[in-house]
Amino acid sequence: MTINLPTTIPQKSQWQLLESRWSCDSPIGTALSPYSDAELRTELERLGTPFEGQRYIWEARAKSPSRKVQSRKGNVISRYTSRKMGCRMATESRKAEFGAVVRYDCDGTTREFYCQPPQVRMSVELERKRSDGTVTVYQAPTPYTPDILRLTPYGIYVDEWKTEQDLEKLAEEYPRRFFKDDEGTWRCPERERHFAALGITFCLRSGNENGAIFVANLEFLDDFLCDKSAPLTDSAWRAIERITSASCPMTLGLLLTHAYPDKTPWNESLLVETPPDAFLVDDVYKAIADQRIFVDLDYDDLSEPEDVVLCNSRAQLDELQFNRPVPKAVSDEVSFGVDMGTEFVFKGRLEVFEVSFVSSESVHYFEQQSHNSGLMQVSDFERALFNRQILLLSSQPSTDKRLSQIDGLTDYQIVEGKKRFLIVRDLEAGKKVRCNLGPRQIQRIRREVRAAGGSLPAQRRAATPKRRSGGRCQIIPQQLDLIRETTERGNNSTNPSGAASYRTYVELSEAAGVEVVSRKTYYLHRQKFIDVKARQGSRVAYNEEPAIWYLHVEDKIHGGRPFHRVHIDHTKLDVFIKIRGKGGRVFRKRPWLTVVMDAETRMVLAFYLSMHAPSTISCMMAIRAMVRVFRRTPAIIIVDNGKEFHSDAFDNLCDLLRITLQFRPAHKSRFGGVMERLFGTTNTKLIHYLVGNAKALRNVRTVTRSVDPIRADLMSFAELHGLLDEYFFREYNLQVHPAHDHSPIEYMHLRFALTGRRLKRLTPYDSYFYILTCVPPSKGATRRLDKQMGVKVGHVWYWADEFADKMVRPQNLPVLVDMWDVSIVYALLNGKWVRCQSRLLMKYRKLTYVEWGYVMYEVRMRMHGEPDEALENTLYAVLNGHVLPDVASMTEATRQVYGDARLIEDHTATQKEAIIELPVTTPAELGPPEDDSIMRIPLPKAQKGRFKLNYNSLPTSRPV
Known part of the structure; x- marks a missing residue:
């Protein structure tokens, strides 16, 4: 695991700079509605989009998404409901593509955006390496599907989002196709040329450009950016403004301490009337979302209010951003990396400067050609280094490299080093010392201590014995190559044991005339070449991988608030x-x-x-x-x-x-x-x-x-x-x-x-929600309405009085099935859910959806070749004389428990207010079934003939 502590601010790409300028004119949450057809035609004419580009945009609006998202390399698939577009959108990565969709849905610039727009075919430069080593470069048409198509007043953009690690791999594998320019922007010339001919700008973007903290803050404010959120009242804003105008900049946590203590349970939709000069916590976040008070959304995490700084104006926010203290890693970089002789340049200038002296408060430097000197405060030097206004010419070692240069000391080294340091100190003072060290060894230690200078820690470090290297390698390269060869031969699903691999190694060594190493040595070096994934599969290899530790604050893998x-x-x-x-x-x-x-x-x-x-x-x-x-x-x-x-x-x-x-x-x-x-x-x-x-x-x-x-x-x-x-x-x-x-x-x-x-986010538990949590029938979620019979699910007709209305015409209706009562379905008629019942199944309404699936499986077998009029008799015969399988019979126990918990019937007419704790269900004694239940029918003898079934092999997931 690589440790990279930030010492400079990330360099912004060309697209980030554009979006920063656009956000000044259109803050978050201020975008207009999507284009109408007439508005889009006018906008495309204004932008001068060619005909081919216009056709691609119209096709994207009609057919996006053009493919299904996939997870093949450990990426996280997300399905997001866009408030701006009013539809469901799927993304293929959590940090890159999902972060972009959240930003585009909340920003004030994007009018429309579409994930997985239609596929295009473009000419791609490919290489073919021949057996003689020659490389042939040729052009080949290749299909390509972008990630996002984005329509803005500033132009049409196509985005390809990838993680920074994936882009670096592509740049290493195809350096001519993918690279990062001097301004920090990733480029793909072939795709840029293809979309430029369509009048569309192609953007190859890194997931780091989203800003993890910024996306997390947008998710935090999402409930207050939507139209359904309650507006901020004048009284609440006056109470907030009275505090912020006198105390800003201040922390968000301090402002929340002045909020009115709302004692209403958070699962209740009640609104408590606040005093005239008071405000609630939600009012503060609504004010932030409305840009009445300002927060640095790129730096401060709103889920940690004690660390968030509030400003009452944008000018005050700009001043705060300029004077923010740099991270500690930058101070360490200046303390340990900037010394006499360090060379650096200022951004945009060619002169090279050299540090002449560093004190605790200032950095002295001079220009190498003219020898003009200058002075800068250490804090200003650190801030300029972090903001890339100063670039150090000397290479900056990574944190990993610095840690590798520090040797870990054992207890023996620490104790022995202290003894040797005391011996050298006594010898330098002219005292006689008795020890078990030789004269030459004492001379060497005294020489190293003198070379360490006057620092006591440096002298003690010099007297500390070095870690033993372990000697030279005891095997020759030919032996190591044979160990590697035999081990890699076994990197397959057969997974031969170590003893079998060693026997193969002995045979190869004797054939090559190389001395055989011992079994212990072979096992020691063999571990380096074992591929667990090739031998035992990806799941075993995943369990042996080291755990990923999230070192950065923005990695909020568990969310930033309850119910997030x-x-x-x-x-x-x-x-x-x-x-x-x-x-x-x-x-x-x-x-x-x-x-x-x-x-x-x-x-x-x-x-x-x-x-x-x-x-x-x-x-x-x-x-x-x-x-x-x-x-x-x-x-x-x-x-x-x-x-x-x-x-x-x-x-x-x-x-x-x-x-x-x-x-x-x-x-x-x-x-x-x-x-x-x-x-x-x-x-x-x-x-x-x-x-x-x-x-x-x-x-x-x-x-x-x-x-x-x-x-x-x-x-x-x-x-x-x-x-x-x-x-x-x-x-x-x-x-x-x-x-x-x-x-x-x-x-x-x-x-x-x-x-x-x-x-x-409150959702009432009522009839509408109960219907939404029902399941659609198999073989399609819609059914054709028959004016005389109703809707048909399976072989059964369901009727509602609303179907008799003369204004209702035969049409396809969305249908939902009550999984705990087979006699009821719900149909969506004219925008309202109507309750449909089957008189045929009223006697068996306690059958669950699982039981009904097995019943209909048997009914279909018996009805093969029979007229539909025989359905009722066949159904009664199956229920009265046929034994349902175990899984069907056992669902009755589930129904008994959740019937008491009011989760399987629509009790909204008489239900009481909800409480925080779910009541404990009292264990019921096993007794005989109810009189009106079909389960009271005694167990019949097994039938003989063509209806003898093995229920363990039935396809229970088949449509009903």
Whole structure:
């Protein structure tokens, strides 16, 4: 890992300088709406865009995105809902492309922008190396898809965003195609020429140009930049202005101490009337977003208000930016790197200056040709060095190089060095000293101490014995080459053992006439050439990689406020439970747990326990449980690459709630480290203490009947749900967490007090939200409306009285299915969701969507070749005389628990106000099913004939 501490301000590219000038005229949040067709035609004529360029822009507006985003090299895919464009946008990198999309969505310059615009074919210069070593350069047409197309009043731009490391690799591999010019701007001439012919400016940009702190501040202010945020009242602004006009510049934390103490719970939408001369925390951030008070968004992190400096005018902000103290690394650079004889130049001048003297307060220098001298304060010299106004001509060693020059001392070296230093001091004083050192060795030590000068630390350092080098290498190069060859031969999936590789090495050594090294020496040098990824795969290699430590403050991987970054993940619990199914059958299975966790506070927001494998239903139920308790949705949800998270239903829900989805790279578990640690903590502190835990099954061959968890007296589904509820909400959330030395719920309250309640993120738990968290049917999310029959889902018709309206015409309607009641679907008619019911299924309304899938699978098999009129009889025959598989029967236990928690029925007409804590479900005794439940039907005998099925092999993910 390379350590690079900043000693100079990053050099701004040509595009950054342009955007800085544009931002002066159009601050953030002041952009106009996207162009209309007529406005865009007029704008393209004004810019003189050629016909081919205009056609490309119109095609981009109609067909973007032109391809799907992909994650192949560990990049983070994001799906972001643009407020400016009013649509969902996908990006392929978290720092580069996603940061650019956030900036373009919030700036005051960009009118329109499109991700993954249409593909173009351009002529690219390629090289072909022949077997004789000659290189042939030729032109070849190559397809290319840009990252972002951007429409601004200043021109049309196409951006290609990459990380700085990727650009450096491209420059090293293709130096003629990719390079950085003298002004610090990355260039790609072939792409610039191609788009210039279209009247479009191509920009090759580095992810560092976004500014991590600036993007984080835009995300922080996003809730206050949108149109739905409450405007700043005159009374609140007068109260803020009275303090800032008298005290600015001041810290944001100091201003927040004067805010009115709002005691309203942060999950309530109530607005408390403040006194006439008072303001709330949200009012301060609204004033920053409206540019009434000013903050250096490129330098100060708004999520840490104690370090943010507020100014009451832009002139005051400019003065603050000019007089900011430089980082400590710059002071260290001047202290250790600038001395007598150091040469430097001023930016824009050719004269070379040399340092003549450095004191604690000033730097003296002279011009080498005219010998004119000058003087500069040390603070001014440091600031000029940081702002690149002064350039040192002597090479500046990196931090890693400086650390490598400092030898680490062992305890023996420290003790022995002190003894030798005292011996030399006594000998210099004329005393006689008895020691175990030879005369020549004493002479050498005294000579080194004298050469160290008058500094006592330098003298003691000179007397310290040096670290032993270990002698010369004991093997010859031919032996090392043979070790490398045999090891690299085994860098494949066969992964031969060390003994087998050594036998191969012995054979090669004897054939080459080279002396064979010992087995121990061979194993020692063999480790340097082993490729773990080639031998055992990328997952094992990833686990052996060193952990990445984030050294910079702007790397806020866990977000900057509550409900900013929330993780959702599933795990199969290491415990067996018993469930009573149809006809009194008892199942012993391991349940699935879905957890929602806030990354910054480490607070568990919700969980969902189920017997079915993770699906879109699990995601919807987890979101539903979170909103029911906290009445709030997060800004970003971080998930893995499971199919349920990539479903259209889950993405549409996040789009409607303006939630950004970020997908962790495949097989990169450290991106979800907070969730993995939570699962481990839950296992060690709760699950592994329960009867029926599956620890014994880790070594299946050693399991006996006495310790087999399946034979234990297992708890029920409701009992496990109650224990998890108790653990998460009354133990884990109330214990001090080492990440912030507070309990998660306490830290949540503290952070909301500092970062604002953000009423825009509140989401009421009502009928509309309940419908949004339902899932669409398979084989398309729309159904054709029949004026006489209604909408048909599967083989069943659903009807609503609104369909009888004479103004309603046959049309395709979006449809959502209630996963806990198969007799109900919801259809979107004229912009409103209507509740549709099936009279055929009213008797079986307690069937879940999972059970209904298996029922319809059997019905389709029996209905093969039968008329549609036989559907009702066939359905009754299947439900009354056919045994559903285990996974279908076990979902009834889930329904019983979450029915009590009011998560699977629309109770909005009678529901009470939500509270902060989810009530613990009382474990229910296993008893006979209800009288009106289809589950009361006794268990029939197995049928013989063509309907005998193996449910373990059924494609349960097939459409219903």
